[in-house]
Amino acid sequence: MMENAQLIGLSQQMALRRRMDVIANNIANLQTSGFRGESVVFEEYQMAKAEMNAPSRADSIISYVVDRASYRDHSAGTMRQTGSPLDVAIGGQGFFTVETPDGPAYTRDGGFQIDANGQLVTAAGYPVMSEGGPITFAADESGITFSADGTVSSSAGEKGRLAIVTVDDVSLLKAQGDNVFAAGDAVAQPAEDPRLMQGVLEGSNVSGVTQMTDMVSVNRTYQSIAKIIERTDELRRSTLSTLSRNS
Known part of the structure; x- marks a missing residue:
């Protein structure tokens, strides 16, 4: 379970890094004439836990996030x-x-x-x-x-x-x-x-306020996931240490 939690967190961090790259590019082109803003499309990828029997409950499915594609907003600029x-x-x-x-x-x-x-x-x-x-x-x-x-x-x-x-x-x-x-x-x-x-x-059709808000949100989410992964890793090491002492 701990390994699954880390893998799920890492998949979300990879998706967030891709989203941050897109946001940064949009902000860099705020003053570019005729520029069209880009967004990222994510997809949920579900996979059963590695068990001998097929999963029988909904919570037996592990859900990952996948960077599926990106798209351009072709609405007109000012x-x-x-x-x-x-x-x-x-x-x-x-x-x-x-x-x-x-x-x-x-x-x-x-x-x-x-x-x-x-x-x-x-x-x-x-x-x-x-x-x-x-x-x-x-x-x-x-x-x-x-x-x-x-x-x-x-x-x-x-x-x-x-x-x-x-x-x-x-x-x-x-x-x-x-x-x-x-x-x-x-x-x-x-x-x-x-x-x-x-x-x-x-002008560019990118909203600077929206992009800056999204950048802050992505950064906070990334940091939160990093803390969860760090705590999960600490728990795993603590568990292994306890098991080794009791063996």
Whole structure:
């Protein structure tokens, strides 16, 4: 029984460490434009005690906790005015398409830049894709604008229309890092009626207060379990010592 108690405690500590990692990552991205908060899904795993006879009572089942999976909250973040002509936000559903070393990916982060080659890129340096490919500006171009339908223009005229897509199931998107997602098993298709806003950025959808509260709760629970395991170990050693003296 004491070994079972320790194993159950250790399984919960492992799950809590995973949850703490997720919370820490959410907090680290509180100011990341378009970031989607992550949560962990746990599952109960039941196993009978190692006995000769099959368990006949409900309390003969040992219950462990298993880190089953994680999921992203894809609800929209708060929009804020920046005034920067290269900041763009999508109103409603949809993702910007970018090109990564692993292929096309999608992001809600519209904090764009122009790199040394004149290409429109993300903060991580990924080219932002139009329906015809990357968008490049000459050194003497000015007056860059993004219309509501995604058309990009400058003093040289229209440069293309941003490839804005929607996906059939956002839960199937796979996070790749750098605030972008691969399609995974999701099916991406061109957005029918995108609504872009220039000079605006979508903030992270993570609540700092909620995450800090969760962090404190996880830390306290972890410490409580550690004390229970320590006391169980002390009891086991005391029992073994008593048995050895009486043998």
